Amino acid sequence: MTRDEIAIKLREFLVELFEVDEQLITPDAKLADDLDLDSIDAVDLIVNFQDLIGKKIKAEDFKSVQTVSDVIDQIYNVVSK
Amino acid sequence: MLRKLDWFWRLLVTGFAFSLFGLGGLFMTIFYFPILKIIIRDKDRKANVVQATIHRSFGYYLSIIEFIGVCDITVENKEYLKGVKGTVIIANHPSLLDTVILMGQMNRAQCIVKHELWNNFFLGGVMRAANYIRNDEDPEKLIRDCVNVLERGDNLIVFPEGTRTPPGSVLGKLQRGVANIIVSSTAPILPVTIHCNHRTLAKGEPWYRIPPTRLAFTIRFSKQCESVDLVTEKTEHHSLNTRRMTAAIKHLLETNILGEEVVQRN
Numbered sequence: 001m002t003r004d005e006i007a008i009k010l011r012e013f014l015v016e017l018f019e020v021d022e023q024l025i026t027p028d029a030k031l032a033d034d035l036d037l038d039s040i041d042a043v044d045l046i047v048n049f050q051d052l053i054g055k056k057i058k059a060e061d062f063k064s065v066q067t068v069s070d071v072i073d074q075i076y077n078v079v080s081k
Numbered sequence: 082m083l084r085k086l087d088w089f090w091r092l093l094v095t096g097f098a099f100s101l102f103g104l105g106g107l108f109m110t111i112f113y114f115p116i117l118k119i120i121i122r123d124k125d126r127k128a129n130v131v132q133a134t135i136h137r138s139f140g141y142y143l144s145i146i147e148f149i150g151v152c153d154i155t156v157e158n159k160e161y162l163k164g165v166k167g168t169v170i171i172a173n174h175p176s177l178l179d180t181v182i183l184m185g186q187m188n189r190a191q192c193i194v195k196h197e198l199w200n201n202f203f204l205g206g207v208m209r210a211a212n213y214i215r216n217d218e219d220p221e222k223l224i225r226d227c228v229n230v231l232e233r234g235d236n237l238i239v240f241p242e243g244t245r246t247p248p249g250s251v252l253g254k255l256q257r258g259v260a261n262i263i264v265s266s267t268a269p270i271l272p273v274t275i276h277c278n279h280r281t282l283a284k285g286e287p288w289y290r291i292p293p294t295r296l297a298f299t300i301r302f303s304k305q306c307e308s309v310d311l312v313t314e315k316t317e318h319h320s321l322n323t324r325r326m327t328a329a330i331k332h333l334l335e336t337n338i339l340g341e342e343v344v345q346r347n
Contacts, residue, residue, distance in 0.1 A: 017320045039220040040261055044320050 001053065001079045006072050013048055027069040035068075049075055091291050094149040099288045101145070102181075103203035105138065110206025117210075131210050132189055132235075139185035152296035154182060161302040162187055165271060166234045168305055169263060172273040173252055173334055174240035176282035179275050182300055183238050191230045192238040193223070193258075224261050231268040241330060248280040251338055252331065260326035263308045264319065270311075270330075272303040274337045303337060 014020040020035045031037040037045070042065070046057050057078050065071055113134070121127040147154055170190065172183060184190055196217035199208050214226050230237050239262070242253040263270060276299040279292035309315075311329040316322055 017318050019321070019324055038257055040224070040257070040323070041320055043221060 001076075003072055003076050006075050006079070009049075009052060010068065010071055010075075013045060017044070017048065025068060027067065027072075029068045030066055031068070031071070032066075045071070053079055055079070055081075088291070088293075091150060091295065092289060094146070094151050095288060095291050097149065098146045098151045102142065105142065106204040106207045107202070109134075109138075109210070110203075114206055114210040128212050129189070131212070132191075135207070135211055136184055136188040136190070139181050143182060143185045150295060152178075152298060154298045154300065156186060157299065157301040158304075159186060159302060161271065161304055165305055166236060167231045167268055168236050169231065169259065169268050169270045169308075170236050170238045170273060171259060171270055171330060171334065172238065172240055172275055173246055173338060174242050174244070175246045175275055175277045175280075176298070177245070178282055178298070179240070179245075180238065182275070182298060183273065186300070187236060189234070190236045190238050193227070220258075224258070224265055227262045228266040228268075231262075231266050236271075237262070237268075241327075241334075245284040248283045252335055255327050255331050257323045257327045259330065260323040264322045264326055268308070269305050270308050271305040272333055272337055274301050274303075274334065275299075276301075276338075301337070 011022070011025055014025055014035065015022050018035070018037060018041055020037075024034055029035055031042065042062065043059070046059065046062055050057050053075070055078055057075070061074055061078070065074055114131070117127060117130060121130060143154060146152060165187070166189065170183065170187070172179065180192060184192075191211075192213055193216050194208055194213045196215045199205050199215065201208075214223065214230070216223070218226065227237055227239075239259045241255040241259040243256040243258070244253065246253050262268075278294075278297045280286065281290055281292045281296070308326070311333065312322070312325045314325065316325075
């Protein structure tokens, strides 16, 4: 999976599962402040990516995640490992 | 002159009311809970006794502060509380006294408390003994703990705004925690609206800035209802279900609050 593919999938999840306004999704958008995701949503998002890539994602790796591009980085790390 | 006297008296008794609350908590921490710990070994039974004690002490406390003239408290539809258990009590949060007032009305009620209070010199001991749910827990554990409380048959008081209502607004932005709890359990809900005539117990107001007239609270309980009735369309996604549920709760609370104001104006 490339970074672009991850970005597209993330956008899809955010819009369809978390009802985020698509226009708000930029690389620097903060998940909590700008996109109104709470901590349970973050867990939910990880689970969705886990199902997609078929690999386990550690919750600790996601602790430092704040922005949309952070998510893409972390998922890409797991995928390319 | 009389007005000034009234103001001074209320300042005095308000100070007394704040001190009484803190000292009461401290007294329980130092004397009552340690003794209870020795007498009752069984953890669940102890929790029940502690809850009953808090319920009764808050009841007495409210009677005292009403008697000395700090505030008036009107409770409407209290009969709706009869036999209610394992229910999520959902309320707006205009003042510092809301939790005390609600706990004074119902026994076996748990609530989620901000973690700072665990280290509070006066109230920390009460928080620990009552086994309230800390708000800084791991979010999944927090939801699980809340569901367990409900399944045990205790009621859970939740202020979905997560903090006190900003002065001047009907209802602050709702957190989705309460929807998470409801969606994750089969617990019914019981909405409550709290109305307070002044803002002096809102967040950030010091105790000595007392209102121009006596505080008056109106607490109105609504009928218990099943949460599944609130949201007609259920999806397979938890994230969407909690969003729908949050919107439904917001609508329900706002309707109740505004309905109340319309009634009070007439």
